[in-house]
Amino acid sequence: MLISIQYSIDNMRGGMKIYIMRHGQAGLYANSDAERELTGTGRQQSADMASWLSAIEPTLDCVLHSPYVRAAQTWQVIGNFFTVNKVQVCEDITPYGDAEFIADYIRALVAEYNYETILLVSHLPVVSYLTAALTNGKHMPAFATSAIACLELNENDCQLKWLETSHSIS
Numbered sequence: 001m002l003i004s005i006q007y008s009i010d011n012m013r014g015g016m017k018i019y020i021m022r023h024g025q026a027g028l029y030a031n032s033d034a035e036r037e038l039t040g041t042g043r044q045q046s047a048d049m050a051s052w053l054s055a056i057e058p059t060l061d062c063v064l065h066s067p068y069v070r071a072a073q074t075w076q077v078i079g080n081f082f083t084v085n086k087v088q089v090c091e092d093i094t095p096y097g098d099a100e101f102i103a104d105y106i107r108a109l110v111a112e113y114n115y116e117t118i119l120l121v122s123h124l125p126v127v128s129y130l131t132a133a134l135t136n137g138k139h140m141p142a143f144a145t146s147a148i149a150c151l152e153l154n155e156n157d158c159q160l161k162w163l164e165t166s167h168s169i170s
Helices: 002-010 040-056 069-081 099-113 126-134
Strands: 016-022 059-065 083-089 117-122 148-153 158-164
Touching (some): 040 069, 099 117, 117 126, 126 148
Parallel strands (some): 016 117
């Protein structure tokens, strides 16, 4: 599998983009962590970020989102801003998911389907750990709610290009 992943990455035009988004602000109280819902502020922050990102990247090849309510709701809020080829609920991208496993899964998707853009909607701390896993430990940023990081994967490595928040884009 590593050979096919490397072959596909080596043959990509330019760099493929991985957008990692933390869900919008969520309420503190629910029957379980998985059931926490977005607040009104969380919905607005997410919509603001999606509006901003869709001006840069209107089409996404693949969206992966956590099954937790607040991540699914974030996708519901932002989904209409993009043209999307595939949306997948991914059981592994919950708050304490295995970042190395997720990074390998993303690389495999790129190799298998030649995706050029992937958006992942998930949680702290896994969004930070995933950024570190993809950039070989070079970056492990803190993500505010609704923050989006852009990583560029090319034949040699993966670089963090930017990290924006609803406050930094306004």
